[in-house]
Amino acid sequence: MAKDQKRWIAIGVGAAVAIVVGIILAMGVSRGHKDDEKMNDQPTGLTFKVADPAPSLDTKKPLRCYVNGAYVGDVTLAECAKKNGVAAQSLDVGIDDNGNQVAAPTASLVPVPGAPGSAEAAQPADPAQGAEIVPPTATAAGPTASCLRYSSNSWNKLADNITIGQCAILLFDTRCVSPGQASYGRWGSKTLRLVPRRVEQSDDNATFRPLVDQGQGCSVPMVR
Numbered sequence: 001m002a003k004d005q006k007r008w009i010a011i012g013v014g015a016a017v018a019i020v021v022g023i024i025l026a027m028g029v030s031r032g033h034k035d036d037e038k039m040n041d042q043p044t045g046l047t048f049k050v051a052d053p054a055p056s057l058d059t060k061k062p063l064r065c066y067v068n069g070a071y072v073g074d075v076t077l078a079e080c081a082k083k084n085g086v087a088a089q090s091l092d093v094g095i096d097d098n099g100n101q102v103a104a105p106t107a108s109l110v111p112v113p114g115a116p117g118s119a120e121a122a123q124p125a126d127p128a129q130g131a132e133i134v135p136p137t138a139t140a141a142g143p144t145a146s147c148l149r150y151s152s153n154s155w156n157k158l159a160d161n162i163t164i165g166q167c168a169i170l171l172f173d174t175r176c177v178s179p180g181q182a183s184y185g186r187w188g189s190k191t192l193r194l195v196p197r198r199v200e201q202s203d204d205n206a207t208f209r210p211l212v213d214q215g216q217g218c219s220v221p222m223v224r
Contacts, residue, residue, distance in 0.1 A: 064096070066104035066180050069111070077103055092179035092196050104180025106195050107208075113184055115191070115205055116148055116155035145188030147171065155186065165223030168192060168199050168212060176218040 065072050065080035072083060080103045081088040091103045147167035148155045158170050164187045171185035172194040185192040191202040192211065199220060200208040212223050 061101075063093070063101040063103050066102070066108060069109050069180075094179040094196055096178045102179045107180070107182035107193060109180040110182040110184075112191065112193070112202075112205055113150050113153075113155075116186060143188075146186075148186040150184040150186070163223075164188075164190065164192075164201070164211070168223060169220045172199055172214075172218075173220040174218050176214075 060076055062074035062076060065075045065083060067083050077088050077093065081091055084091065084105055086105065092106050093103045096102045142163045144161040144163055146160050147158045147162055147170055149158055149171055167185065167187040171192060172183065175183060175194060177183055177194055177196055179196055183194040191205045193200045193202065193208055198213045199211045201211040202208045212221060215221055
């Protein structure tokens with residue numbers, strides 16, 4: 001009788017242990033699924049928020065400095081500004097595609113291209129010939145003109161009869177550029193230029209002024 005009692009006690013203890021282990025495993029699986037859901041809600045890869053404030057700089061720490069489009073060595077921000085003959089606040093400062101901290105005058109690494117010739121301006125966009133396929137843009141009121149992008153050393157027409165705000169979105173929405181870099185477009189007789197954090201415009205293809213600031217994710221809001 002004592003042996004049977006001990007056997008039943010051992011069976012009971014074993015069953016209790018199995019139940020506890022089963023509960024623990026179930027809780028672990030459930031928690032794993034919750035974690036998976038949270039991970040699935042997160043965007044993949046790196047997210048660049050252009051609207052975030054620039055990282056704080058150690059003004060004594062060397063960074064890659066460019067003068068007249070040429071790399072001149074790793075120096076402090078003050079020394080780089082002196083080499084360029086400008087105030088430190090006038091330099092574009094940020095991280096390049098290789099993760100290096102860089103300082104350079106605005107658009108100094110990509111000179112302004114010449115204005116398009118009459119033949120380029122008149123050339124219709126033709127996706128069959130490799131032209132860009134332009135997505136529809138939001139309606140907007142105001143003066144209209146042709147919109148062209150400068151790429152591969154040539155001007156390519158994107159659209160006719162759109163506003164400057166629509167053109168800026170077609171050209172630069174969600175596009176980011178590094179310090180010293182620039183991307184160019186044309187709206188009528190105006191040159192449009194994307195530099196870090198903003199789109200600029202020029203009436204003479206030389207002197208630029210701000211048109212609109214980029215938002216989060218390098219988005220370009222509609223110019224009203």
